Structure formats: C-alpha cells, structure tokens
Amino acid sequence: MITLSRRCCYQGWQSVWRHSYRQQHTPSGTSRRPINKLLIANRGEIACRVMRTARRMGVRTVAVFSDADRHALHVDMADEAYHIGPAPSQESYLRGEKILQVARAAGAQAVHPGYGFLSENVEFAEMCAQEGVIFVGPPAPAIRDMGIKSTSKQxxxxxxxxxxxxxxxxxxxxxxxxxxxxKIGFPVMIKAVRGGGGKGMRIVMQTEDFESQLESARREAIKSFGDDVMMVEKYVQRPRHVEVQIFGDHHNNYVYLFERDCSVQRRHQKIIEEAPAPGLTWEVRRSLGEAAVRAGRAVGYVGAGTVEFILDESHNFYFMEMNTRLQVEHPVSEMITNTDLVEWQLKVAAGERLPLLQDDIKLSGHSFEARIYAEDPKGGFLPGAGPLQHLSTPEPDAHIRIETGVRQGDEVSVHYDPMIAKLVVWGHDRTHALNVLTAALTQYNIVGVNTNVDFLLSLATHPSFKTGDVNTDFIPAHQHQLFAECIPSHQLYCQAALALELSREHDVMMMCAGSRDPTSPFYPATTPALNHTVCRTISLACEGQEEAVHVHYLGGGKYRMGVGGGSYDVSGHLVPHNDTLLLTAAVDATITRSKVVRDHHHLHIFTQNGGWKMSLAVAKFEKELGGGSGVAGSAVAPMPGVIEKVVVAPGQVVAAGDPLVVMIAMKMEYVIKAGHAGVVEKVLFTPGESVAKNTTLVKMKETVNDN
Incomplete structure (x- = not known):
C-alpha cells in the first residue's frame, strides 16, 4: 500500500506539473506566437532539412557553427550564421547558453534543436522557456519523463x-x-537510462561477459549523456524494431502517422528504415498507433515524437522508449502520408492546431530510407573521416529524395556522426519502392572515404529482405551472404583497361588540338600515326586480386585484350562529364555502361552491381617514397578519434585480446586490443589527444615462446 500511495502521489504531482508548465509556457489557441525567424541549433543534414521547410514557409533562418563547420552547407544555406566554439560538440553545439545568446542577438523567436545534441535536453528546453524563446519540441516535463527510461516504463x-x-x-x-x-535470465540488454541512438547499450549473452560490458556501457553513457545510471532488461531474441510517429498540439489533439520498421541495424544503430512495417495486419497497425497515442497523452506531449516498440514473432509489441524529438527516419513517414513534419512542428510550436486529425491521415504507398555513412562494413562498420573527393547522386524527383548536409569537396569530420546522407524513396507498393531504392543506390557514387553504399545494395537485394523477413539480428544472421567475397571478373578488368586507354587517347587529342607547332608530335597532322600497332600491358589490382591486362590496339577503336588466360574483343567510347568519365564498353557480346573516376593511382568504376576500386601499378621509386603507417607488432588506431582511456603502462605484460586503449570516434566507444601476447614498450598518447587513422598508439614487443 505504501508503494502504491507513493506512486499515486508521484503521478498526481507530475500531472499538476505538466498542466502548470503548459499553462505558463505554451501559446493559447487565441493568442498565437508567429515564428518569423528560426534558429537551428544543429548541423549537417537535419539543419539543411529544417531550413528548406522554413524557407518555403517564409521563415528566416539562423545557423550556428563550430570551427569544423565554418564552410559547411548548412552555414551557406542560412540567412545568418554565428560561430559558437571549437569543433568538439561539448564546446559548441552542446552549449545551450551560447546558443540562446545567439538567438537573442539574431532576434529569433524560436529554436529548432533538430535531433541529437540538445534536442532531448530538458535543461535547454527550460532555459528557452525562461528566456521567452519557443522551443520547437515537447514541454520540458515530457522530455524529463521520457528521457529517463526507468520512469518512462512506469x-x-x-x-x-x-x-x-x-x-x-x-x-x-x-x-x-x-x-x-x-534473475531475468540471459541474454539481457544493458541500457543507459538516458540513452538513445544505441549509445550506452550492450547485449550480453552470458554471465561472464556482464561486468566488462557494463563498464563499457557506463563509459559510453557518461560521454554521451553525462549519466551512467543503467537498467537491465530481458533481451527479446529475433525482435523487430517498430516505431510509431505521433504528433500532439496545445489543443489536446493527438494523431499517429502510422509506423516504421527500423529492424535492420548495426552497432545497435539503424541503417535502413521503411514505412509502413511489412507484414502487419491493419488491426496490429491500429493497435500500435493507439498505444503510441496513449503514451503521448500520458505525458502531455506536444509536437513530433516517436514511440518505439519491440515486436515479437507473434506480433505482440512492447514499449521500448519514446524519443521526444524528430527522428532521423521521419522522411519515410512523410512520404507515405504526404506531409511535412517540420512544417507541422513550426505550426504547432506557434500555437496552431494540427493540420490534420486522425481520420484525415491516409496511408499511400511504401517508402524506404537508406542511411549512407562514411564507414567500413567489412571492417566491423568502423566509422571513417576524410574529404569527399567525388560525390554524385541520383537525380531527385517525385520518387527520390536526398537529405544531406555535404557537397563534393566537403569533409566528413571526426568530431561528429559520420552520416553523409539519407536516400529516401517512394513507390506505389513495397516492391516498387525497393526497385527504386536499388537503382538509386547504384547512382550514389562517392570517392575519398569508405562508405556503406555497396553494403546497402547487398541488403536491399537480399532475398529475405525483399520478402520483408526482417529483425534486429538480420545482419548477423545473413553475415556470410551479405559479406560474400566479391571477385572482379575478367570483363571488369577489360573495362578498366579500356577506360585507361580511351582516357589517354582523349588527353592526347586535347594536346593535339592545342598544338600550333607543325614539328610537334602532338600537331593535328601527326595524329593518324598515334596508337599504330600499339601493344601494352596494364597491371591492375582489385579486392586483393592482381591481374595483368595485355592490350592490343587493332585500329578503328577496337582492341584485343588478354587477361587471366582469356582473350576478349573490346571496344567502346568515353564521354567526359564534370570530373567523371561515362564509359560504354562492349566486351565480346556484352555491352555495359558505367561511371569512372580517376583518383591518383586508383580507378573507381561504378556499375549497376556496385562500385569497384582498381589499383594501378605504382612505380618503384614511388613505393620507396611511401611507407607504411604504424609499427609492426604495435597497436594502431583503426579510425580517426580521440583517446578516452589508456589501460596499460610501459613494461606491462599483456595477453592476446587484452584491452590497451579506449577510443571515442564518431560518438562511439572502441576498445583497441592486443593482437598478440607481448610487453608494452611505450604508450604514445594520453587521454584527450586526437589521433589519425593508422596512427601507432602503443608500441609492443611480441613475446617469443621458446617451446
């Protein structure tokens, strides 16, 4: 009885608090607060996405930027932009008081927090209310209630x-x-009570791993949320992650905009989402939506929110958490309901009623969102950083939408999330939408950093994914198929050699056209002699496979190429287009079309089956000028990052697999372990220092077993 009484008192106090907060800090139905200027307290693609809607609504925009983002796309798009600090987010985008100073200086009536950073920070929402600035999000009590997982469960x-x-x-x-x-029974899920985005979350399969995983989750939670309080739950095996988009206004109107399936994940983070969830009956769909609306009403929710559920194999669903913000994957909900949720956010924040009520919202077609990241899927999805030397995308239209915050020449920064873009597609049904997605992925071509584009293509074309048979274990369950070894064909080597030959001929013709010296070998009159009975060998390597392509020029734009013991008739043409080459190649009786990008000693070929990186032979003197990174027997950084913790000291004896250094990269924690038994000779970095990819972190001397 005592526990029940305390719970009732708590709930009554919370209800009074929420009602009082809404009375004091929200516009009334008759007294609206128009938003004429909006500050976006975020960066990258979400800042650009909010700005596009604001511009369409006639709302002026204000951007904020760190040192690393001085030349970013969101800065260029905004009507005004203000510098707020150094690159680390703790010193810039997470400084709520600095952002409010900018809002006052710019005369912005409202702040849109995007997602991440301050979007679910209850203290920032309260600061906005105290300053009389509209926070484009839910009331602070709702953020507080839902931000603590243990409270939200109750x-x-x-x-x-x-x-x-x-x-x-x-x-x-x-x-x-x-x-x-x-007591619960393994496997269990350890989760930070203030967590989100997969941070501070670990799945533990057996009891002996529990303590090490708990400590790792705590460290990551402190770094991401400043709070290491944990909860432990039963881990539902083979679950689906299904979430419902809800919306509430200040007039007690609530709606749901159907559900999204976000089951396919890596590192506990979403990678591809779709709406609606495949295979659900309308009864289950309605039950999910109504449960999500009950969740919103329970906390007096206002604005856009997402209620996340675990769905078991029998389509029973269980509340997981509520994200009190706009989600990364919100575009798929917009595509199937023909809405603009940012527009809804701004209207509701200004005191207006929801544009549509539940009976007005219709589900149309199917939508997918593929998150394109700078990461290495074959290397455990380790995030990357670096310049986008080449970036070309499919052409946006009624079926294709691209959400991005970068352009060609921009850099993926080590300080922030490595997402490059979101590729969003729509189709009349799931099959149509999936066809649009796979075709669009082949047109998303990037050079400069490793990306997951080809992996997304493997996912989208996997037989189980095509039938909608998805769950959160999809990637581990289909590991061998998704990461099957790709061996380049002899025909691909012929295409690469043809591209090199045609490119060289094009360069010669350009020199000929510009020559005015009749004695020059590049004078136009001499060109017929070029390539006469040419025979050359081109050495190429791809996916660890090296091949020598023997090229014989036959005249008339035709070649005979020998590779791997086979002989092929090859012809084609090359059309320069910006910084790419559009290649049409005929290899024997097969004609293919691809895009080619030359990058120093590499040739990138983008085909309908994905991208290939061909390495050209490097002169011996260039190899000697090069040099490997790292030291043999030493631990190196697998990606750019910041040293969080050093676990070992000089002279310490370690076994293979022992932790050496903990790194933070792209807001995630990574433990660098010893590859073999040995003795630590020297630790080269201290906590807080930034390191580049392949930097030696710890020098080790391998232990020699005399037996």
Whole structure:
C-alpha cells in the first residue's frame, strides 16, 4: 500500500506539473506566437532539412557553427550564421547558453534543436522557456519523463502500454545489476537510462561477459549523456524494431502517422528504415498507433515524437522508449502520408492546431530510407573521416529524395556522426519502392572515404529482405551472404583497361588540338600515326586480386585484350562529364555502361552491381617514397578519434585480446586490443589527444615462446 500511495502521489504531482508548465509556457489557441525567424541549433543534414521547410514557409533562418563547420552547407544555406566554439560538440553545439545568446542577438523567436545534441535536453528546453524563446519540441516535463527510461516504463505501464519487464532500480552496484541479470535470465540488454541512438547499450549473452560490458556501457553513457545510471532488461531474441510517429498540439489533439520498421541495424544503430512495417495486419497497425497515442497523452506531449516498440514473432509489441524529438527516419513517414513534419512542428510550436486529425491521415504507398555513412562494413562498420573527393547522386524527383548536409569537396569530420546522407524513396507498393531504392543506390557514387553504399545494395537485394523477413539480428544472421567475397571478373578488368586507354587517347587529342607547332608530335597532322600497332600491358589490382591486362590496339577503336588466360574483343567510347568519365564498353557480346573516376593511382568504376576500386601499378621509386603507417607488432588506431582511456603502462605484460586503449570516434566507444601476447614498450598518447587513422598508439614487443 505504501508503494502504491507513493506512486499515486508521484503521478498526481507530475500531472499538476505538466498542466502548470503548459499553462505558463505554451501559446493559447487565441493568442498565437508567429515564428518569423528560426534558429537551428544543429548541423549537417537535419539543419539543411529544417531550413528548406522554413524557407518555403517564409521563415528566416539562423545557423550556428563550430570551427569544423565554418564552410559547411548548412552555414551557406542560412540567412545568418554565428560561430559558437571549437569543433568538439561539448564546446559548441552542446552549449545551450551560447546558443540562446545567439538567438537573442539574431532576434529569433524560436529554436529548432533538430535531433541529437540538445534536442532531448530538458535543461535547454527550460532555459528557452525562461528566456521567452519557443522551443520547437515537447514541454520540458515530457522530455524529463521520457528521457529517463526507468520512469518512462512506469508511466507507460500505468497508461496501459505493454512493456518489457526488467530492473530499473536505484541500487547501481555492479553486484546488484549482475544479480538482477541472473534473475531475468540471459541474454539481457544493458541500457543507459538516458540513452538513445544505441549509445550506452550492450547485449550480453552470458554471465561472464556482464561486468566488462557494463563498464563499457557506463563509459559510453557518461560521454554521451553525462549519466551512467543503467537498467537491465530481458533481451527479446529475433525482435523487430517498430516505431510509431505521433504528433500532439496545445489543443489536446493527438494523431499517429502510422509506423516504421527500423529492424535492420548495426552497432545497435539503424541503417535502413521503411514505412509502413511489412507484414502487419491493419488491426496490429491500429493497435500500435493507439498505444503510441496513449503514451503521448500520458505525458502531455506536444509536437513530433516517436514511440518505439519491440515486436515479437507473434506480433505482440512492447514499449521500448519514446524519443521526444524528430527522428532521423521521419522522411519515410512523410512520404507515405504526404506531409511535412517540420512544417507541422513550426505550426504547432506557434500555437496552431494540427493540420490534420486522425481520420484525415491516409496511408499511400511504401517508402524506404537508406542511411549512407562514411564507414567500413567489412571492417566491423568502423566509422571513417576524410574529404569527399567525388560525390554524385541520383537525380531527385517525385520518387527520390536526398537529405544531406555535404557537397563534393566537403569533409566528413571526426568530431561528429559520420552520416553523409539519407536516400529516401517512394513507390506505389513495397516492391516498387525497393526497385527504386536499388537503382538509386547504384547512382550514389562517392570517392575519398569508405562508405556503406555497396553494403546497402547487398541488403536491399537480399532475398529475405525483399520478402520483408526482417529483425534486429538480420545482419548477423545473413553475415556470410551479405559479406560474400566479391571477385572482379575478367570483363571488369577489360573495362578498366579500356577506360585507361580511351582516357589517354582523349588527353592526347586535347594536346593535339592545342598544338600550333607543325614539328610537334602532338600537331593535328601527326595524329593518324598515334596508337599504330600499339601493344601494352596494364597491371591492375582489385579486392586483393592482381591481374595483368595485355592490350592490343587493332585500329578503328577496337582492341584485343588478354587477361587471366582469356582473350576478349573490346571496344567502346568515353564521354567526359564534370570530373567523371561515362564509359560504354562492349566486351565480346556484352555491352555495359558505367561511371569512372580517376583518383591518383586508383580507378573507381561504378556499375549497376556496385562500385569497384582498381589499383594501378605504382612505380618503384614511388613505393620507396611511401611507407607504411604504424609499427609492426604495435597497436594502431583503426579510425580517426580521440583517446578516452589508456589501460596499460610501459613494461606491462599483456595477453592476446587484452584491452590497451579506449577510443571515442564518431560518438562511439572502441576498445583497441592486443593482437598478440607481448610487453608494452611505450604508450604514445594520453587521454584527450586526437589521433589519425593508422596512427601507432602503443608500441609492443611480441613475446617469443621458446617451446
């Protein structure tokens, strides 16, 4: 009875608090607060996306930027832009007081936080209210209630929203958490109570791994949220991650805009999303939506929010968490409902009613969103950074939408999330939308950093994905097929050699056209002699496979090429287009069309089956001038990042697999482990220092086993 009484008192106090907050800090139905100037307290693609809608609505925009973003796209798009600090987000985009100073100086009536950074920061929402600045998001009490997972679970349970049981208690000792995990039964999920975006989250399959995973989750949670309080829940195996887009206004109107399936993930982060979720009956769809609306009503929610559920194989669903912000994947909901959720956000924040009520919202077609990242799927999806030397995309139209914050020549920064863009497509049904997605992915061509584009293409064309048979274990379950070894064909080597030959001929013709010296070998009159009975060998390497292509010029634009013991008749033409070459190649009886980009000693060929990187032979003197990165036997940084913790000291003996250094890169924690047993000779960096990819972090001397 005492526990029940306390719960009722807590709920009553929360209800009074939320009602009082809304009365004091939200516009009334008759007294609207128009938004004429909007500050976007974020960066990258979400800042650009908000600005596009604001511009269409006639709202002027204000950008903020760090040192790293001085020349970023969102800065160029805004009507005004203000510098707010150094590159690390803790010193710039997370400084709420600095952002509000900019809002006052610029005369902005409202702040849109985007997602991430300050979007779910209750203190920032309260600061905005105190300053009389409209926070384009939910009331602070709703953020507070939903931001603490243990609190949100209780509120949802009381609102008759199904939840997964677990431990959400105050005793945070390692021993108590482990005891509770044993009671629940492995596998379990460790989650930061203030978590989101996969940060501070670990799946533990067996008891002996619990403590190390707990410590890792705590470190990551402190870095991301400044709070290391954890909860432990039963991990539902083979679950689907299904979330519902909801919206509320200040007039007690609530709607849901159907659901999204975000099951296919890596590193506990979404990689491809779709709406609506495949395979659901209308009864389940309606039940999900109504449960999500009950969740919103329970906390007096206002604005755009997402209620996330776990869906088991029987289509039973359980509340997981509520994201009190606009989600990264919101475009798929917009595509199937023909809405602009940012426009809805701005209208609701200004005190207007929802543009549509539930019966007005219709589901039309199917939509996918593929997140394009600078990362290495074959290297464990390690994030990358660097310049976008070449960037070309499919042409946006009624079926294709591209959300991005970068252009060719921009750099993916080590300080922020490595997402390059979101490729969003729509089709009349799921099959049509999937066809549009796969075709668009082949046209998304990037040179300069490793990307997941080809991996997304493998996902989208996988037989199980095509039938909608998805769950959060999809990638591990289909590991061998998704990461199957790709061996370049002899025909591909012929295409590469043809591109090099035609490119060289084009360069010669350009020199001929510009020559005015009749004695020059490049004078136009001499050109018929060029390529006469030419025979050359071109050495190329791709995916670890080296081949020598023997090229014989036969005249008339035709070649005979020998590679791998085979002989092929090859012809074609090359059309220069900006910084690319459009190649049409006929190899024997097969004609293919591809895009070619030359990058120093590499030739990038983008085909209908994905991209290939061909390495050209490098002169011996260039190899000698080069030099490897790292030191043999030493631990190196697998990506650019910042040293978070050094675990070892000089003279320490370590075994293979022992942790050496903890790095933070792209807001994620990575543990660098010893590749072999040995003795630490020297630790080269200290916590807080930034390091480049392949930088030697710890020098080690390998232990020699005399036996």
């Amino acid at each position: 509120i949802m349970s009381d609102a008759n929203v199904p939840i997964v049981g677990g431990y959400h208690g105050d005793d945070q000792s390692n021993e108590r958490l482990r005891q509770e995990a044993d």
